[in-house]
Amino acid sequence: MMSRIEQLISEIEEYIDSCKPKAFSNSDIIVNKEEIEELLVELRLRIPDEIKKYQKIISNQDAILSDARSQADSILAEATAQTNELVNEHEIMQRAYTQADQVVEDAQMQAQAIVDQAYGDADAIRENAIRYTDDMLSSLQRIMNHTIEDAQSRFGAFMSSMQSSYDIVTSNRNELSGGVVREEEETPAPQSETAE
Structure with missing residues (x-):
C-alpha cells in the first residue's frame, strides 16, 4: 500500500510534468507557486509522522x-x-x-x-524502516535538486535577457550621443553670420 509521502511525491512529479513550457524554451516550465508550495508543505508535515510510525515499529x-x-x-x-x-x-x-x-x-x-x-x-523491521525513510528522503532530495536547477536555469535566462536589453539601450544611447554632437557642430555657423 502506497504511503501518503509516496503519493505526494507522485503528485509533485505529475504536477511538474503537467506544467506548461515557458515560451521559446525547451527546459523551462511555468509553475504555480501556491500549488507547488501546498504540496511541499504537506510533504514536510507528513515526513515526521512516517518516521514516528517506523520508530514505533522498532520500539515494538x-x-x-x-x-x-x-x-x-x-x-x-x-x-x-x-x-x-x-x-x-x-x-x-x-x-x-x-x-x-x-x-x-x-x-x-x-x-x-x-x-x-x-x-x-x-533487526529486519529496523532496517526496513531506515531504508524506507532513506528512500523517501532521497526522493525529496531529487525534487529539491530539480527545483534548484530549474530556478538557476530561469535566473540565467533572465540575466541573459537583461544583458541583451542593456546592450541594446547602450547602443541606442551611443547613436543618440553621436547625433547630438553633430547638431552642436552645425549650430555655431548661423550664430556667427548673425553676429556679423
Missing part, C-alpha cells in the same frame, strides 16, 4: 522479546512440572531424570530459537 521489538521470554519461561515451567511428576515415581526414577534432562534441553533450545527469531525480526 522489546514487546516481541518480552513475549518470547514469556513463552520460554512457560516452556521451562512445563518442563519442570513434567520432571517433578516423573521424579515422584520411584520405580521410574532413572528414566525420569533422563527424560527431564531432555525436556529441559529441548525447552532451552526452543526458547533460544524464539529469542533469536525475535531479534532477527526486530
Whole structure:
C-alpha cells in the first residue's frame, strides 16, 4: 500500500510534468507557486509522522522479546512440572531424570530459537524502516535538486535577457550621443553670420 509521502511525491512529479513550457524554451516550465508550495508543505508535515510510525515499529521489538521470554519461561515451567511428576515415581526414577534432562534441553533450545527469531525480526523491521525513510528522503532530495536547477536555469535566462536589453539601450544611447554632437557642430555657423 502506497504511503501518503509516496503519493505526494507522485503528485509533485505529475504536477511538474503537467506544467506548461515557458515560451521559446525547451527546459523551462511555468509553475504555480501556491500549488507547488501546498504540496511541499504537506510533504514536510507528513515526513515526521512516517518516521514516528517506523520508530514505533522498532520500539515494538522489546514487546516481541518480552513475549518470547514469556513463552520460554512457560516452556521451562512445563518442563519442570513434567520432571517433578516423573521424579515422584520411584520405580521410574532413572528414566525420569533422563527424560527431564531432555525436556529441559529441548525447552532451552526452543526458547533460544524464539529469542533469536525475535531479534532477527526486530533487526529486519529496523532496517526496513531506515531504508524506507532513506528512500523517501532521497526522493525529496531529487525534487529539491530539480527545483534548484530549474530556478538557476530561469535566473540565467533572465540575466541573459537583461544583458541583451542593456546592450541594446547602450547602443541606442551611443547613436543618440553621436547625433547630438553633430547638431552642436552645425549650430555655431548661423550664430556667427548673425553676429556679423
